[in-house]
Amino acid sequence: MKAQGTVYKYGDNIDTDVIIPARYLNTQDAKELASHCMEDIDKSFVTKVKQGDIMVGGENFGCGSSREHAPLAIKSAGIDCVIAKSFARIFYRNSINIGLPILECPAASEAIADGDTVAIDFDTGVITDVTTGATFQAEPFPPFIQNIIQKGGLMASIREGK
């Protein structure tokens, strides 16, 4: 599995309230959630983002609320992968459970600039900044989590295990 797209880069501690403000949590509709994604810190994000783009964050990406609406909004906005130095743990679980690929890679998070074109090979964990030519190695998922992803998310994996 591969991805390639334009990078939207944000800083440390990007919280779930800026990813999807709570005033929009009266819906579960992913498209509607996506239309408000990141609007409190980057109003232009939803107007510019294209299917297949990449989001890059710093430390503790997705901190705050347990709302699964946050990774759902990012995924439905068109983002194919989030790269960060570290993820808040509930956001990390939620992303795996709903099938939004996320990669922990401090070096890539540091070096990649907003607007760069980045290519990701999920099988090897290699991240390439196509704009600069730099490559980075992301932490691979443990086999236990790879199994959930391969089966198509948590619910599919427990159905199969029954």
Add this chain to the structure above:
Amino acid sequence: MGMTMTQKILAAHCGADSVKAGQLINAKLDIVLGNDITTPVAINEFEKAGFNSVFDKTRVNIVLDHFVPNKDIKSAQQSKKCREFANKYDILNFYDVGTMGIEHALLPEKGIVTAGDCIIGADSHTCTYGAVGAFSTGVGSTDMAAGMATGMAWFKVPAAIKVVLKGALKAPVSGKDVILHLIGTIGVSGALYKSLEFVGDGVKSLTMEDRLCICNMAIEAGAKNGIFPVDETCEAYLTGRSQRPWVKYEADPDAEYERTVEIDLDTLVPTVAYPHLPENTHPASEGKDIAIDQVVIGSCTNGRLEDMEAAWKILKGHHIAKGVRAIIIPATMAVYKECILRGYTTDFIDAGCIVSTPTCGPCLGGYMGILAEGERCVSTTNRNFVGRMGHVDSEVYLASPATAAASALTGHITDPREV
């Protein structure tokens, strides 16, 4: 090597003699929880996967608390979806308007959560129940769906930070000041993926309300869970309240901790977290230049009876400053009723405050008490992120009920020892 208190509870729930930090386990759940925001998404996943029964109708809890009484048609639809699901599967602990409270105040109050439990909740502040000696952590809606269906959840066994509490807490300094101080010390990602295990001689000076508040905000340091030992204070709280027998786990003497942080309770001062992160802590006494527009006293962090009492002691017989709006929200119907019986509600109203029925409402900018551009609020809630309580250019200052009440009286951030 020994295990931490958290590791011992996890080992017992995955049928292992011992577990180690970093190990991936499947654990048996005692309690699964969701609210009116997260449960509808969980129901979608539950039904999409084709499940037609819950693992135990007495162990699944659904509490409508975020947007109730419903603020608009969409939130009413979400509550209706939860209600229909609860009826269909005969969920015993379904709490609707009239019986509900804010989930993390309600479940301990009713004795639904107890010592030794392994608990997941589709709400990040599920870590609150570490105060009663449970392993309890927040998850998302899909985890809730899987938990409802199977009674199991996967966990990575956390490493731990030992927080040693020394001395004794003295009112009006409270549990809120302890946790804000800790987050200010270790940062909002200081405990990422880890347990915060609170120990030391100072624990005995903390009330259950203090401990519930401290564990509630463990997530604001990135922690997987916070946990307190089951001591006399805790067992007195559980006695006559816990709906099930409890199990008391203790950390081994040779348990491994990644880091130890000491807090001297004797020297702690009323503390405020400035925008836009809970780690931006300052002594309340330094906030005199920060004029405020609103005060909120309530939430899963600080909406318990002791919190109401702390606010009442400061507000009774006085009037809030001109230009300040004060919203007081008892966290459960029992707290709401007790505030009326004790006369707090009358005194709050005479002081110029409004008193609402239980709701999360303003904490997350959901409804009621939304801030306009440029407005500032001192709030006893748990997050002060950008736009958390309203306009993207509004500001939330996190504080204890005593500090919030004192600030309401003066119109600026105020140390409660100075009023």
